[in-house]
């Protein structure tokens with residue numbers, strides 16, 4: 001097979017998302033109330049999310065149909081190509097076959113609109129007029145702005161102030177798609193005003209921005225909140241990538257031995273990998289499924305498997321997940337999308353059960369991989385995506401030693417066109433690696449809630 005790209009036609013697109021809940025090796029623990037430790041019913045989440053998404057969050061149905069209205073929007077860029085990285089293979093001199101499933105082809109340039117479009121649709125169905133959210137570097141904010149524009153819903157994005165000031169291009173993308181974008185903390189919420197009163201020059205944080213977006217949704221009937229990762233329904237919407245990939249590998253007459261993706265909250269990796277997890281659990285196939293994270297934020301490799309808050313202001317329900325603790329503030333690495341203290345509960349469970357492997361990489365090595373990829377394949381990976389690229393390179397070089405002709409596939413979550421400052425840092429030799437001292441990880445155990 002030396003085709004460069006394996007395309008699907010639109011009529012071959014998967015018609016349903018894959019829900020892994022009924023296939024997990026042990027049952028998933030429910031979200032619980034921080035005060036009582038009791039499982040949360042649908043009504044507790046109703047002020048924040050439309051009922052259709054809450055039902056998906058708790059569903060035990062293996063397949064959930066994708067409504068035509070969502071499909072029509074996804075077809076703007078889907079199905080995305082599965083590409084063979086022949087030039088990278090040649091540069092490495094490996095007998096391995098390397099593929100990448102390219103989610104950078106979406107309008108915002110990443111996998112994130114796969115869920116943003118679905119979430120905007122279900123909100124519109126239930127009469128929601130405005131959606132609030134937070135964004136760090138702006139990838140999620142821009143994906144949701146795009147989706148809200150399409151379904152004619154107002155979108156308000158609270159962007160961490162330092163990013164708002166240092167990274168204007170993602171903000172301009174949001175504004176181009178019709179969203180309002182505010183630096184957080186802002187004077188538009190009680191949470192924001194309280195923090196500004198204490199520290200007018202604060203750089204802001206994702207935790208503060210979440211508090212602002214959640215407060216607005218909780219206070220207003222016509223406003224809901226939207227989250228771009230971590231939750232079950234977000235991972236569900238992302239499975240369209242892995243389901244497409246399965247069909248593409250059938251066409252190619254190949255099957256992956258190694259699936260590798262980067263992990264922030266876990267949504268893109270879960271989307272690529274979950275449709276293959278069942279084959280692995282059923283013993284049908286022996287696949288290495290590898291999630292990659294930064295050593296500066298080693299949630300999967302060094303975190304504790306405990307109930308924890310999703311945000312550092314302690315406003316969310318508790319989720320059972322691998323976590324570094326909700327007060328953990330990761331070093332300012334360039335892969336902003338991977339700086340989250342926790343990880344999706346479904347993914348955490350599979351790592352804890354040993355079905356999925358986790359690895360951590362320092363950022364200099366990650367950028368080495370990114371550069372080799374850009375200089376062979378031409379595509380410039382996002383710093384997040386480059387974590388997956390580098391592990392694929394490492395695995396392909398192992399094949400060179402052993403002579404194994406493995407099939408390796410990269411979850412190519414997005415392009416790095418808005419991350420050129422990071423590349424500049426690397427090229428000028430100014431990139432620093434951060435190692436996380438064990439004391440900082442031990443500190444989390446002290447303040448984590450004690451529910452089992």
Ligand SMILES: *Cc1c(COP(=O)(O)O)cnc(C)c1O
Pocket residue numbers: 110111112139140228229230262263264265266267268269337338382384385413414415
């Ligand atoms: C946001 C983002 C990620 C990390 O988020 P996940 O929920 O773990 O997928 C990874 N890659 C890109 C390009 C992103 O924008």
